[in-house]
Amino acid sequence: MGGIIARLFGGIPRRGLILLGVLLLALIAAPLFAGSYLLTVLILILYFAYIGQAWNIMMGFAGQLSLGHALYVGLGAYTAAALYVHFGIGPWIGLLVAVPVAALAGAFIGFLAFRFRVGGVYFAILTIAVAEFARVGFDHLTWTKGSAGLFLPVAQYTHNDLWNLRGHPVMFYYILLTATVLALIGCRALLQSRMGYFWQAIREDEEAARSAGIDTFYYKMVAVVISAGMTSFAGVIYAFFYNNLFPEQVFHISRSIEIILGPIVGGVGTLFGPILGAFILTGLAETLSATLEGLGIDLPGAKQVFYGICLLLVIVALPDGVWPWLRKRIGLTERGS
Amino acid sequence: MSALLSVDTISKRFRGLVAVDRLTFEVPEGGIFAVIGPNGAGKTTLFNMIAGVFPPDTGTITFAGERIDGLTPDKICRRGIGRTFQIVRPFPGLTVEDNVIVGALLHRHQVEAARGHAHEVLRRLDLYDKRDQRAASLTLPDRKRLEVARALATDPKLLLLDEVMAGLRPTETDRIVSILQDLNRETGLTILLIEHVMRAVMALAGRILVMHHGASIAEGPPEQVVRDPAVIHSYLGAEAV
Numbered sequence: 001m002g003g004i005i006a007r008l009f010g011g012i013p014r015r016g017l018i019l020l021g022v023l024l025l026a027l028i029a030a031p032l033f034a035g036s037y038l039l040t041v042l043i044l045i046l047y048f049a050y051i052g053q054a055w056n057i058m059m060g061f062a063g064q065l066s067l068g069h070a071l072y073v074g075l076g077a078y079t080a081a082a083l084y085v086h087f088g089i090g091p092w093i094g095l096l097v098a099v100p101v102a103a104l105a106g107a108f109i110g111f112l113a114f115r116f117r118v119g120g121v122y123f124a125i126l127t128i129a130v131a132e133f134a135r136v137g138f139d140h141l142t143w144t145k146g147s148a149g150l151f152l153p154v155a156q157y158t159h160n161d162l163w164n165l166r167g168h169p170v171m172f173y174y175i176l177l178t179a180t181v182l183a184l185i186g187c188r189a190l191l192q193s194r195m196g197y198f199w200q201a202i203r204e205d206e207e208a209a210r211s212a213g214i215d216t217f218y219y220k221m222v223a224v225v226i227s228a229g230m231t232s233f234a235g236v237i238y239a240f241f242y243n244n245l246f247p248e249q250v251f252h253i254s255r256s257i258e259i260i261l262g263p264i265v266g267g268v269g270t271l272f273g274p275i276l277g278a279f280i281l282t283g284l285a286e287t288l289s290a291t292l293e294g295l296g297i298d299l300p301g302a303k304q305v306f307y308g309i310c311l312l313l314v315i316v317a318l319p320d321g322v323w324p325w326l327r328k329r330i331g332l333t334e335r336g337s
Numbered sequence: 338m339s340a341l342l343s344v345d346t347i348s349k350r351f352r353g354l355v356a357v358d359r360l361t362f363e364v365p366e367g368g369i370f371a372v373i374g375p376n377g378a379g380k381t382t383l384f385n386m387i388a389g390v391f392p393p394d395t396g397t398i399t400f401a402g403e404r405i406d407g408l409t410p411d412k413i414c415r416r417g418i419g420r421t422f423q424i425v426r427p428f429p430g431l432t433v434e435d436n437v438i439v440g441a442l443l444h445r446h447q448v449e450a451a452r453g454h455a456h457e458v459l460r461r462l463d464l465y466d467k468r469d470q471r472a473a474s475l476t477l478p479d480r481k482r483l484e485v486a487r488a489l490a491t492d493p494k495l496l497l498l499d500e501v502m503a504g505l506r507p508t509e510t511d512r513i514v515s516i517l518q519d520l521n522r523e524t525g526l527t528i529l530l531i532e533h534v535m536r537a538v539m540a541l542a543g544r545i546l547v548m549h550h551g552a553s554i555a556e557g558p559p560e561q562v563v564r565d566p567a568v569i570h571s572y573l574g575a576e577a578v
Contacts, residue, residue: 194448197438197439197448197451198442200431200435204429208422208426210411211388212414212488212491213411213491
């Protein structure tokens with residue numbers, strides 16, 4: 001047990017542990033103080049922090065750019081929702097189907113690309129193509145009600161039913177908080193494992209990695225499958241939180257872009273970057289909305305323009321992301337923190 | 338000495354160009370074998386076939402008694418052949434230590450065991466003090482030694498070195514030469530090198546193969562090869578005599 005704990009926290013400087021602990025406590029206590037608006041924002045932040053980490057495994061660790069992660073969110077959401085609507089199968093059992101479905105889709109894309117040496121931007125285009133294919137396909141899939149949308153029976157907030165994920169947003173908040181923390185621990189373990197080293201080698205120089213004896217096909221496949229499976233869990237939560245699914249929304253490419261902005265702003269390939277990025281971006285968007293509203297500005301698209309400008313400034317000033325810079329500023333330079 | 342690597346009448350053609358033409362040679366176990374020749378002679382093509390980047394059109398390559406021609410680079414590395422690249426390609430974003438750990442993890446499943454082995458290799462290559470630097474920040478001589486370190490960390494029986502001395506100052510060359518000599522003597526590591534720096538070739542090689550237009554024009558001990566009229570004519574130049 002002591003060994004496991006030492007392994008979990010080994011290499012993180014004391015100051016980092018303290019900051020992490022304070023942040024975690026603040027997040028655990030947040031629902032006690034947050035109003036329903038702030039709680040919704042926090043749920044969004046955790047949602048993006050979690051998926052950002054899943055995407056980061058593929059891109060940040062193994063160097064495989066996916067621009068179609070909405071596919072895995074959508075497959076997870078639709079699989080669990082359809083099982084619930086049609087057969088009354090609860091989301092946790094549904095998860096046992098949703099994760100393999102998404103993982104299989106990832107394996108399919110990975111196999112096509114890696115077997116036939118499709119790399120770089122062409123790989124990214126393939127991920128978009130499959131997600132778009134799914135969007136159009138689900139538009140016509142009558143089993144999931146096509147473009148009319150799949151609706152889950154809406155819950156009464158009288159009591160929280162964790163087993164069926166019917167209840168108050170606070171329940172979803174804690175589920176996503178747990179998932180985000182577990183994802184952080186899992187990603188750290190992966191990055192520091194043998195496979196993590198091989199992924200980074202592939203990311204840095206695939207040919208050199210092959211020459212160092214690494215079966216690059218296998219390790220890239222594993223990265224895609226883990227990332228896809230992890231992402232689908234967020235899809236299941238999405239379905240049961242919003243209670244409605246439309247292919248045009250769930251699988252849309254703008255959803256895939258939304259997913260990757262957080263890790264990019266936070267720092268691709270870092271462990272804490274996706275989490276920080278989710279806070280920055282969702283926080284920024286909500287602050288902009290509130291500010292514009294407060295100023296009485298009601299121009300359509302104004303928020304998007306400001307959002308774009310802020311994003312541009314961050315990326316120009318800190319091309320490696322905010323976290324590597326912030327980590328240095330607060331004196332956490334140790335690797336893996 | 339028995340042959341660790343046997344190359345038997347291999348050829349490689351790129352469209353109309355015959356890069357390697359029915360080449361045959363053997364590298365004895367524990368030996369240091371050099372391949373020299375003018376630019377475009379087919380040396381790197383030969384290396385790429387041995388390392389599995391592409392298969393030979395004809396002929397066979399046998400390593401430790403087994404056919405390896407046609408295997409992929411990762412499989413060949415796992416069989417025990419480590420290589421460096423002519424244009425160095427360390428993993429630039431990783432630290433020196435992590436670069437070598439990647440190699441060491443090939444036959445080790447625990448990261449800590451790999452780290453221990455990586456430290457040994459780094460000490461041998463005079464890179465231990467730089468282990469926390471990012472590989473991208475190293476100077477060329479250090480990057481060249483890092484390439485060797487990463488290949489060495491995979492515990493190869495045969496090390497393929499593609500012009501590791503190129504672009505180095507004589508003192509740097511001598512440093513690598515002595516490191517390679519020690520490795521060969523102490524661990525019995527077999528080395529096959531492509532090299533232009535004759536100073537290094539003469540100091541290291543027990544046997545030299547001279548390539549010209551894809552074919553072998555001479556093979557033998559260094560003293561004999563450098564006096565060969567064909568070699569002088571096509572490669573070394575008359576002033577070398």
